[in-house]
Amino acid sequence: MKLNVKVIPNAKQNKIKEENGITKVYLTAPPVDGKANIGLVDFLAAHFKIKKSQIKIVRGEKSRNKTVEIFAMLMIGLSIFSAAAWGSQKIYPWQAQIGTKSYLLEVSDTSPARAKGLSDRKKIDRDKGMLFVYEVPGRYGFWMNKMFFPLDFVWVSGETVVDLTKNVPAPKNGKIESCAPKIRCDKIIEINAGEIDLCGVKVGDKVVFRELADQL
Numbered sequence: 001m002k003l004n005v006k007v008i009p010n011a012k013q014n015k016i017k018e019e020n021g022i023t024k025v026y027l028t029a030p031p032v033d034g035k036a037n038i039g040l041v042d043f044l045a046a047h048f049k050i051k052k053s054q055i056k057i058v059r060g061e062k063s064r065n066k067t068v069e070i071f072a073m074l075m076i077g078l079s080i081f082s083a084a085a086w087g088s089q090k091i092y093p094w095q096a097q098i099g100t101k102s103y104l105l106e107v108s109d110t111s112p113a114r115a116k117g118l119s120d121r122k123k124i125d126r127d128k129g130m131l132f133v134y135e136v137p138g139r140y141g142f143w144m145n146k147m148f149f150p151l152d153f154v155w156v157s158g159e160t161v162v163d164l165t166k167n168v169p170a171p172k173n174g175k176i177e178s179c180a181p182k183i184r185c186d187k188i189i190e191i192n193a194g195e196i197d198l199c200g201v202k203v204g205d206k207v208v209f210r211e212l213a214d215q216l
Contacts (some may be wrong), residue, residue, distance in 0.1 A: 099199030
């Protein structure tokens with residue numbers, strides 16, 4: 001995922017905010033001897049709960065306007081499912097039984113779609129969600145940039161729920177929230193906030209995935 005940011009050095013505290021459609025990163029580091037660049041990588045790694053080696057400044061090293069590539073955010077790989085199974089023309093190719101409820105899952109299978117996720121959408125139906133699948137298990141971080149509604153996150157390893165994150169809010173007053181699992185996983189399901197409590201899913205439960213053959 002590539003992220004365009006405007007760095008504000010010499011700030012009172014490190015923070016990330018969206019202001020007038022621009023993602024701004026405030027850093028206490030000064031803009032000398034590359035300290036602001038180092039501070040930017042350190043801050044984003046801590047913010048997204050990923051390794052510093054997964055972040056690279058690809059444009060604007062000597063400018064306040066920078067493009068940062070984040071190699072662990074919102075990328076989708078292929079795990080137990082085949083590439084053909086996802087099919088770019090299928091909007092909801094999979095169904096998942098999570099707790100007592102069943103959800104239709106949308107899968108993003110292009111780089112732009114994966115980076116976008118559910119951002120810029122006003123809402124999704126209560127029985128729908130988005131599935132991200134990773135080839136290598138990890139503690140992948142997600143953030144709520146350009147989201148209009150809060151989300152619950154179900155973190156899955158294989159078919160087992162390993163962590164749950166409830167009610168991550170949409171940006172407010174420029175503050176953008178992020179989250180990551182406590183345990184490595186290879187699948188993440190995003191659903192509307194409140195659905196974890198409604199479906200009664202718990203850590204240790206199994207998620208049953210089913211391919212919707214009628215969409216093939």
